[in-house]
Amino acid sequence: MIEELSLQDSFLEQIDPRVKLIIVFLFSIVMAASYRFATLITALFICSIILLIGKVPLKEIFKRLIPVNTLIILLWLILPFSVKGDPVFLMGPFTATKAGVIYTAQISIKSNAIILMLIAVIASTRIFTIGHALHKLGVPTKLVQLFLFTFRYIHVIYREYLRLLNAMKIRGFEPRTNLHTYKTFAYLVGMLLVKSSDRAKRVHDAMLCRGFNGQFYSLNNFSITKKDLFILFSMISFIIFLGVIEWA
Amino acid sequence: MHISEGILSPGILVAGAALTAAGVIIGLKKTDAEDIPSVGIMSAAFFVASLIHVPIGPSSVHLILNGLLGLLLGWKSFPAILTGLLLQALLFQFGGITSLGVNTFNMAFPAIACFYLFGWCIKGNRNRVLFICGSFASGFLAVSFSAILVALSLYLTGEEFLPTAKLILLAHIPVMLIEGGLTAVCALFLKRVKPELLEGEANAS
Numbered sequence: 516m517i518e519e520l521s522l523q524d525s526f527l528e529q530i531d532p533r534v535k536l537i538i539v540f541l542f543s544i545v546m547a548a549s550y551r552f553a554t555l556i557t558a559l560f561i562c563s564i565i566l567l568i569g570k571v572p573l574k575e576i577f578k579r580l581i582p583v584n585t586l587i588i589l590l591w592l593i594l595p596f597s598v599k600g601d602p603v604f605l606m607g608p609f610t611a612t613k614a615g616v617i618y619t620a621q622i623s624i625k626s627n628a629i630i631l632m633l634i635a636v637i638a639s640t641r642i643f644t645i646g647h648a649l650h651k652l653g654v655p656t657k658l659v660q661l662f663l664f665t666f667r668y669i670h671v672i673y674r675e676y677l678r679l680l681n682a683m684k685i686r687g688f689e690p691r692t693n694l695h696t697y698k699t700f701a702y703l704v705g706m707l708l709v710k711s712s713d714r715a716k717r718v719h720d721a722m723l724c725r726g727f728n729g730q731f732y733s734l735n736n737f738s739i740t741k742k743d744l745f746i747l748f749s750m751i752s753f754i755i756f757l758g759v760i761e762w763a
Numbered sequence: 764m765h766i767s768e769g770i771l772s773p774g775i776l777v778a779g780a781a782l783t784a785a786g787v788i789i790g791l792k793k794t795d796a797e798d799i800p801s802v803g804i805m806s807a808a809f810f811v812a813s814l815i816h817v818p819i820g821p822s823s824v825h826l827i828l829n830g831l832l833g834l835l836l837g838w839k840s841f842p843a844i845l846t847g848l849l850l851q852a853l854l855f856q857f858g859g860i861t862s863l864g865v866n867t868f869n870m871a872f873p874a875i876a877c878f879y880l881f882g883w884c885i886k887g888n889r890n891r892v893l894f895i896c897g898s899f900a901s902g903f904l905a906v907s908f909s910a911i912l913v914a915l916s917l918y919l920t921g922e923e924f925l926p927t928a929k930l931i932l933l934a935h936i937p938v939m940l941i942e943g944g945l946t947a948v949c950a951l952f953l954k955r956v957k958p959e960l961l962e963g964e965a966n967a968s
Contacts, residue, residue, distance in 0.1 A: 579855075
């Protein structure tokens with residue numbers, strides 16, 4: 516359920532994670548502010564190429580595009596009809612406008628392009644590596660530690676949750692729309708919090724015993740190679756190019 | 764409750780990011796080094812809780828529980844929700860980088876509002892009715908307030924989002940009731956089983 520996708524033999528994997536984070540950050544910002552089709556389609560095209568060269572499995576890409584696109588389908592059902600402009604087609608009592616259709620199309624391409632770039636990065640970087648890279652990029656130590664702790668414990672607590680759920684099922688629990696169900700779920704969440712906080716205490720004690728001094732050490736040291744610099748500069752010039760198409 | 768990438772206008776995104784940055788800085792100031800494991804584990808617990816789907820009629824909704832999180836963590840909810848949402852973006856692509864600020868603010872601000880409004884109801888030995896009302900209200904209002912903020916951020920992006928915004932508010936009415944009830948029962952459970960969790964924030968701040 517909660518898993519990372521990590522590719523072993525992709526060129527994306529070898530790029531310095533800091534470089535990848537800077538690129539995805541700048542790219543997302545420029546895309547969020549862009550509305551011209553020329554910009555959006557160029558960006559979508561380049562993202563697809565990067566994913567193809569990076570040998571990211573198509574199945575994974577599609578699976579990860581589902582959440583964004585369910586929302587986009589919802590927008591397609593509403594937005595074309597709520598923007599004012601020239602009518603294009605009728606659906607019952609509702610009129611779709613040209614401006615509405617264009618606006619929704621812009622949003623669809625934009626969202627997908629941003630998510631594709633995000634997939635290219637996370638598909639090739641472990642969450643722990645992302646945490647350390649964020650630290651190197653100047654994100655506050657406490658926030659990075661919180662990020663790493665949370666990620667580590669999501670798995671543990673999720674397993675705990677499945678265990679509790681199994682115990683409930685064994686006792687014949689079946690979720691329905693009634694008070695009993697809601698009460699049971701409330702107790703489930705309560706128990707999850709109690710167990711988690713007990714565990715937090717034990718973990719912290721164990722860490723103190725092992726000499727934890729508020730510092731996380733990473734085994735892989737990042738080093739920027741010439742290839743990384745090349746990728747950084749070419750991608751930044753590409754992002755600037757996108758900006759030029761949009762605003763020039 | 765997430766707004767995904769590419770929908771909101773740049774102005775809203777910048778405003779959300781700035782407000783979230785301020786909230787996270789305050790939250791981190793109030794977090795000591797010793798608190799980090801427990802805040803991290805709480806934030807993970809709420810991440811898992813958000814994967815729990817509760818049936819409602821033929822459909823189901825997932826829990827949000829930002830009201831409960833606010834009661835338990837206070838200002839630390841800001842960094843906790845930020846990391847939770849960042850992980851959701853990285854692991855499942857719910858939301859993304861540019862909308863992270865707005866989404867965090869939309870969930871964390873109501874959490875803190877409930878902490879200040881109702882936090883006192885659940886501390887110490889208050890009477891039972893007050894306890895139940897306070898915890899129900901914080902679960903109910905945190906979700907209502909979040910839904911209003913989400914609707915507002917869409918509406919401020921453009922008037923054409925008005926129908927979508929209304930739909931979001933409407934869809935969240937049953938969620939508000941469920942969240943209120945769940946928060947109340949869950950808080951009662953915690954008071955019986957592990958009351959120090961509810962008191963924690965009072966000693967810390």
